[in-house]
Each structure stands twice: as structure tokens, then as C-alpha cells.
Amino acid sequence: MKAATEATVSRGRFTNLPYQWKAMWIVLLGTFMVVLDTTIVSLGLRSVADDFHADKNIEWVVTSYIVALGVAQLVSGWLGDRFGRARVYIYALAVFTLGSLACSVAPGFGWLIAARALQGAGGGIVVPIAMAIIYDLFEPSERGRAIGYFSIALMAAPAIGPVLGGTLVSSIGWRWLFLINVPIGLMAVPVTARLLRESAPVARRTFDLLGFVVVAMGLVALLVGLQQGGSWGWSSGSVVVLLVVGGGLLTLFVIRALSIESPLAEIRLFTNPVFSLSLVVMSLSTLAQYARIVYIPLELQGLRDIPASTVGWLMMPSAVGMAITLPLGGKLADKLGARVPVTAGMAVVAAAYWQLSHLSVDTSLWTISIWIFLGGLGSGIGMTAPNVTSMNAVKATQVGQATALSQVARQITLAMGLAVMASVFFGLMPPRADTSAGAVGTAMHAYNSMFVISFWILIGIMVLAQFMPDRAKATAMQERLAAERGALRAGGYLAESAAVMEA
CATH class of the missing domain: 4.10.860 (DNA Excision Repair, Uvrb; Chain A)
Structure with a gap:
């Protein structure tokens, strides 16, 4: 009886939320599922290779997904503008769910690669369209707060992925890495279709x-x-x-x-200096985050033989730290502009990374978790602002194009940056055949060097942040964009948003 009463209260609280907040939480569910998939699979690759005898080609499980993701992201802006964002989001989420099901029942390696590409095609559309929906729902002065909550899915999911992935692989098998998406998708698609209102298409441009x-x-x-x-x-x-x-x-x-x-993509947006600078800061910040996501697990497993599932739990504090401060970072972006939160947040991350660049094989796991948690706190403060600023810098009718371009640019920057870091890393690592006492120290130096590189990337971000909008510039952009949105409502576009604001 008590449980039923609590459930009724919870439903009542959700029902009483303003429409834009209900819509955001609905969209966040699907986005979290897609972003989680970028890292949850990594700990299952060994099991997949063993099942399909695919040791030499196992990297294609990741490559096929990343490539399909990048291509789909670029076309997402046109699709949302042409057919309406809610409709495209629902279909893309359905495609991702279907791809997940196909992965979970894959009878062979070729099937799995094709299914991963289908997953990537759906997922590549979900994230930028979801971001465009959020920007449409909220007024410019409220976007930071909304994106702060929404970014929990974008920033925390990659950290949670190894925890969940390691647990699933060690307990019930790699196929559940994909099958877990199916019931979530089957719930999210009809709920989203029922509750998410459609905005008018922005433009019927030819393809x-x-x-x-x-x-x-x-x-x-x-x-x-x-x-x-x-x-x-x-x-x-x-x-x-x-x-x-x-x-x-x-x-x-x-x-x-x-x-x-x-x-297909409005490349001229890159001539907007605020948009371009925000995109550079956002892409470099993401690259710095992946140094933690990639190299801490490799170090713990490679040098200390710590089980994958345990490593996943040790990485969890970063997700907790981000979840705590992401809403705060969004509010600061709304009130102060991007300069202050980016500088402050990246300074905290840089301090944590400096400590992570001086680890030894004797450093306690608690100490590593504390620095990872501190880095998560700083990331939450600093990573929402450039996202919000990039969208506030463009016209209201260009949001769909801007979100698509930002995702593709971030994907390419991440791929290039990680490739360069990997080259440096493997150049510093000792040969695998080297089992001498000095080999461990050499390997530890290689891992620490990745955080030295990331530290200087963060210093560069802090310098770039001084050229980002301050409070006065941010307020001016919000007022300009609010006037544009008012004109669009009068012309019939954003009609649903107008109804939301009157509700």
C-alpha cells in the first residue's frame, strides 16, 4: 500500500511539471541510452572475439559504430529541419533499439558489425536532434540550467558504461550489453511519441x-x-x-x-567567431575527459591486474562528481556567460590531472578515486557553458544545423586527438617482451604522460576561455535570440513552445 502511494505521488510530481521539463526528461532517457553505448561495449570486446574467433578484426565492433555515428550526425540537422525534430527523434530512437536487438542476437561476426552500424545510424541522429529539441523548448536565459541536467546523460553515461559493462559481461554475457537497450527503447519510443509535441519544420530545403x-x-x-x-x-x-x-x-x-x-550542412556557421571558439573549447574539453576514461582503466588493468568490473566501480566517482555540478555549471552559464565557469571548472580538472600525472604503482586506489571525483566536479562546472554559448551564438533557425555540426566536429576532433595520444603512448611503452624490473616504471611513465598532455590541453582551454562571452555579452546574445524566437512564434514556427510558455 505504501509503495503504491509513493508511486502515485511520483507520477503526480512528474505530471505537474511544466511541459518543457517533462519533455527534457523524456528526451534525456533515450539520449542516455545512446551515449552509454559508446563505452559499455568496450569491456565485452574480449568475449565477442572469443565467441566469433575474431581476434584480428575485433576493433570493427567499435569502428563500424563510430563511422555510422559520424555520418548520421551530419545529416541529422537536415532531417530535423525538414520533417520536424520530434518525429525524427522517435524514428531514430526506434532504429537504435532495432540495432541493439540485432546485435544481441547476432549469429556471426559480420552480422554484429552490420548491426553496430545500424545502431550508430540511429544513435548519431538521436543526440543532436535531442539537443536541438532542448534548445527549442527553453528560453535563451534558461538554456544553461536545462542543458546542465541534460548533460548528465552526455557526460556521466561514458563513465557509467564500464561499470555496467563489466558487471554484465562477468555475470550474464556480452549479448546483454546490447539486449539491455531493448526494453528501455520499447518503453521510450511509445512514451516519447505520446508526450513529445512536434514543432513546425524549420525549412523545406532540398536534399x-x-x-x-x-x-x-x-x-x-x-x-x-x-x-x-x-x-x-x-x-x-x-x-x-x-x-x-x-x-x-x-x-x-x-x-x-x-x-x-x-x-546539406551550413558550413558558414564556422565564420561566427563565438560559435567556432565555443566548439573548439567543447571539443578539447571532451578530448581531455577521454584521457581519464581510456588510460586510467588501461593502467589499472595492465599494471595492477585489477578486474574490469572493479575498475568500472573505481571510475564511478567521476560520474558522481559531474552529476553534482552539471546543473550548477548550467546556471552559471546563464547568469555569468561562459568565461567564468569554463575557467574555474577547467582549473579544477587541471589540478586533478596534475596529480594523476604523478601516479605510481603504489598509489592507493582511494587516492586515484578522489582525484577522479575532483576532476568530475570540475568537468560539471566547465563543460556546459561552451555548449550553451555555441547555440546562443547562432540564429534560432540554425539550431538544428549547429547541433549537427558541433557533434560531427567533436567526433572528428576526438578521433584525431585520441589517435595522436595513442601514438605517443605506444611510443613510450616498453616492448611487450620486456619483463625487466624497469619495464613497469617505463609503462607508468607512459600512462602519466597522457595526463601531462591533457593538463596542457586544459591550460590551453583556460586561455581560450578568456575570449569567450562574459556576462554582458551573454545577456546580449540571450536578448537577441529571445527577440528572434518571438518573431518566429508570431510566424507559426515554435508554436508549441509558445503554448508551453503560456501554460
Whole structure:
């Protein structure tokens, strides 16, 4: 009886929320599921390779997903503007759920790779469309707070992934890494379809088929080259050809996008200095976060033989730290602009990373967890502001294009940055055959060097933050954007948002 009463109260609280907050929590559920999938699979790769005898090609489980994700992200802006964001979000979530089911029942390795690509195609559309929906729902002066909560899915999910993945693989098998998405998707799709209101399409632009083919081929070549460079060798002919062809095709796409009336992606947004600077800060911040996500688990497993499931739990404090401060970071962005929260947050992360760059094999796990937690606190304060600022810097009708471009740019920056860091890392690591006493110290130096690199990246971000909008500039952007949204409501676009504000 008591449980039923509590459930009724919880439903009542949700029902009484303003529509935009209900919509945000609904969209966050699907987004969390998609972002979680970027890291949850990593601890199951060994089991997949054993089941399908695919040791030499196991990296394609990750590569196929990343490549499909990048291509889908770029076209998401056009899809949302053309057909309406809620509709596209629901279909993309359904595609991701179907891909998850196909992965979980894969009878062979080829099937699994194709299913992962289907997952990536759906997931690549979900995240930028979800962000565009959030920006449509909230007034410019409230976006930071909303994105602060929404970013919990974007920032905390990668940290939770190894915990959940390690537990599932060790207890019930790798197929549950994908099957776990299915009931969530089956619940989220109908609930979202029922509750999420549709906004009017922004523009009925023609689809640039030639541009899509060129950019899709370019992204596939570039991302495959970056993903496989470590295993194939950066000087191998295949990698060099992929990187050159990918870079060339992307250059052709940019030239075409600047020369036609209705491009697939509005490349001219990069001429907006606030948008571009915010995107650089956001991409570099994400790269610095992945140093923790990638190299701490490798160090703990490789040098200390700590089980994967235990490593996952040791990484959890970073997610907790971000969950605590992300809403605060969003509020600071609304009130103060980006300069203060980015500088303060990245300073905290830099302090934590400096400590992580001086670890030894005797450093206690509690000490590592404390510094990871501190880094999470700083990330939550500093990483919402550039996201909000980039969207407030563009016109209200360009939000869909801006979210798509920001996700693709972040994906490419992350792939390139991690590839460079991996090259440095493996260049510093001792040969595998080296079992001498000094090999452990050499390996520890290699792991610590990744945090030295990340530390200086964070220092660079703090310098760039001094050129980001302060309180006065942020307020001016909010007022300009609010006036644009008012004009759009009067013309019929954002009609649902107008109803929301009157409710």
C-alpha cells in the first residue's frame, strides 16, 4: 500500500511539471541510452572475439559504430529541419533499439558489425536532434540550467558504461550489453511519441544528394583511417590513403557547401567567431575527459591486474562528481556567460590531472578515486557553458544545423586527438617482451604522460576561455535570440513552445 502511494505521488510530481521539463526528461532517457553505448561495449570486446574467433578484426565492433555515428550526425540537422525534430527523434530512437536487438542476437561476426552500424545510424541522429529539441523548448536565459541536467546523460553515461559493462559481461554475457537497450527503447519510443509535441519544420530545403555522398565517403575514410591507424600502422599505405582521400573529400564537401544555395550542412556557421571558439573549447574539453576514461582503466588493468568490473566501480566517482555540478555549471552559464565557469571548472580538472600525472604503482586506489571525483566536479562546472554559448551564438533557425555540426566536429576532433595520444603512448611503452624490473616504471611513465598532455590541453582551454562571452555579452546574445524566437512564434514556427510558455 505504501509503495503504491509513493508511486502515485511520483507520477503526480512528474505530471505537474511544466511541459518543457517533462519533455527534457523524456528526451534525456533515450539520449542516455545512446551515449552509454559508446563505452559499455568496450569491456565485452574480449568475449565477442572469443565467441566469433575474431581476434584480428575485433576493433570493427567499435569502428563500424563510430563511422555510422559520424555520418548520421551530419545529416541529422537536415532531417530535423525538414520533417520536424520530434518525429525524427522517435524514428531514430526506434532504429537504435532495432540495432541493439540485432546485435544481441547476432549469429556471426559480420552480422554484429552490420548491426553496430545500424545502431550508430540511429544513435548519431538521436543526440543532436535531442539537443536541438532542448534548445527549442527553453528560453535563451534558461538554456544553461536545462542543458546542465541534460548533460548528465552526455557526460556521466561514458563513465557509467564500464561499470555496467563489466558487471554484465562477468555475470550474464556480452549479448546483454546490447539486449539491455531493448526494453528501455520499447518503453521510450511509445512514451516519447505520446508526450513529445512536434514543432513546425524549420525549412523545406532540398536534399543535397551529391554532397551527402561526398561527405559520407569522406567521413568513412577519415574515421576508419584514424580508428585503424594504431593497429595497421600510421605509415601503412592503407592508412595513408584513407586519411588523404578522407581529407580531400571533406575539403570538396566544404567547397560545395559554400557554393550552393541549399547545402546539406551550413558550413558558414564556422565564420561566427563565438560559435567556432565555443566548439573548439567543447571539443578539447571532451578530448581531455577521454584521457581519464581510456588510460586510467588501461593502467589499472595492465599494471595492477585489477578486474574490469572493479575498475568500472573505481571510475564511478567521476560520474558522481559531474552529476553534482552539471546543473550548477548550467546556471552559471546563464547568469555569468561562459568565461567564468569554463575557467574555474577547467582549473579544477587541471589540478586533478596534475596529480594523476604523478601516479605510481603504489598509489592507493582511494587516492586515484578522489582525484577522479575532483576532476568530475570540475568537468560539471566547465563543460556546459561552451555548449550553451555555441547555440546562443547562432540564429534560432540554425539550431538544428549547429547541433549537427558541433557533434560531427567533436567526433572528428576526438578521433584525431585520441589517435595522436595513442601514438605517443605506444611510443613510450616498453616492448611487450620486456619483463625487466624497469619495464613497469617505463609503462607508468607512459600512462602519466597522457595526463601531462591533457593538463596542457586544459591550460590551453583556460586561455581560450578568456575570449569567450562574459556576462554582458551573454545577456546580449540571450536578448537577441529571445527577440528572434518571438518573431518566429508570431510566424507559426515554435508554436508549441509558445503554448508551453503560456501554460
